Amino acid sequence: REVRLVQGTHLCSGRVEIQHGITWHTVCDADFDLQDAEVVCRQLGCGIPAKVLGGSGSGPIWADVFECHGKETHLSQCAVSSWNRAVCSHGHDAGVICNGEDLDGTVRLSGESGCEGQLEVQYQHTWSKVLLDSWSIREASVACRQLGCGSAVRIYSSSLSGTGDTDVCLTGYQCSGTESHLVNCNAPDTVNCSSSPYVSIVCSSESLRLVGDEGGCAGRLEVFHQGSWGTVCDDSWDLNDAQVVCRQLQCGTALRFTSFGPGNGSIWLGKVGCVGNESSLWDCPSAQWRQHDCGHEKDVGVVCSGM
Template sequence: MSVIYTGYVKGRLVGGSDRCSGRVQLQYLTEWGTVCDASWDLRAANVLCQQLGCGRAVAVPGQAWFGKGSGPIWADMFECQGKETHLSQCTVSSWNRVACSHGNDAGVICTGSSLSTLNGMVRLSGESACEGQLEVHHQHMWSRVLMDAWSFREASVVCRQLGCGSAVRIYSSSLSGTEETDVCLTGYQCSGTESHLVNCSAPHTFICSSNPHVSIVCSSESLKLVGDGGGCAGRLEVFHQGSWGTVCDDSWDLKDAQVVCRQLQCGAAITDPVPTFLGSGTGPIWLDEVGCKGHEMSLWDCPSVQWGQHDCRHRDDVQVVCSGMN
């Protein structure tokens, strides 16, 4: 269910170096509270930055990057289009009301903040803010990143930092518009769970030359349920390295399904085990031995064996039914 009138009357950023960076705090009616990072993205952050007279958002660090707040945690999903001048003009959805702690408080850094020039700020230069050539602000300048040793772990951190969901594709792109003597970056190493690129190992500078550099496609739609359930029931498919694939049901249980339903904003998992009436998939089997605790915001936060490693067949494909099924 979505509504236009939100009740959110004021917003502010606290805990940063200035009023244009910090932990997001919104006033709902008369009470101030924080925002769950699972309910907050770059479009909503852009609207808040404009509302505060701080320009546009350059980063949306989660996981209480600006410290834990106190009081209520607002878990409404803001569905801003980016043209709004005030958060009260954005549609909100209550589908994403999930348990969230102050360890998941969302933050924002706007262009009007001194923090916008910190090492580790990222941007993607393409048709949208969530895909394109990767550039990182390092030593007071924007630099592109060489493809050497770059992996989905590092790309996942970039997408998370931008509030753009998960990394669904990494590809090499040419250094058009870059002189051969320009400085590029290489050597980033992340575990994949960091909320910000500055939490990964420091990069090295390298003359760009003719080496290819990193481009990334991020998407919040990196998993889906394929069937007749209106997107809330069906065979679970995940997007990885440019291809949709399935998940093996080894060790799969209701806690894993709860995370999927939450991530898809489809309510709660209602059936365990799921009847096998939705058919087997085709293509790669991407995940096996998934072990969610049930409280995770995303399937990517759950442990599993490495991508593509399994001992399954498509008859073992996971199927999920959520309460939001049509």
């Protein structure tokens, strides 16, 4: 089973989630102890657990109780209690803070807002600035996603500031833009900081919108990707997909999906396949960005209840 920690302050902290098929499940904190947390931290390359804590997520809950000894390298190697299936609510989701022996790629922004400011990346146990010369909207998209700040809206240059530990800067990052963490991109090069501009980014949680209704709860679906808004093809689209969009936009439930006319720009997504209980469209499987055979006449629209 794949494991991840979500909504923490860095890659090695957050609510525990397990992937089953294409769906991520939260884990009930009933009997989830340091031995179980030790396996999770080891599997993620995050050292040893510093703390086990509770959380509150959404979506399906993994009810089986793990009985790890603490020496396993993967959660799938742990025994599962065959008699003790927890009755759990999302007020009792398990969370873990690992000590983070391997925190390379952890990011932070030095501005007043947690989602805007000069970028700093932890690499080889040092916080460093990033040179603007090789940074693009693709890398910024990964950093914003990692910060839990939605999509990258803007990149701009800034002079040396912030709280970086040394005069060593990073350059040479190359991401596709779909990675969940900078550690999944190539390893950067370390260089001496110079008079070159440094990267600052602006992220926005407004990564989805419905265009066509003043209230924002009905209209053509548009997603923000690589610095621009684009549309979604209606291939394979159904009411389950619309339900996730309405939930993510806090627009109640999906009433129907229909056409609100053709959009313009890129058609970013196609073949979306939500189950319907996901909290975000980004949790649903889909074709790769721009991988479709659609024209704008197939741009999908959604009508939500608005409550």
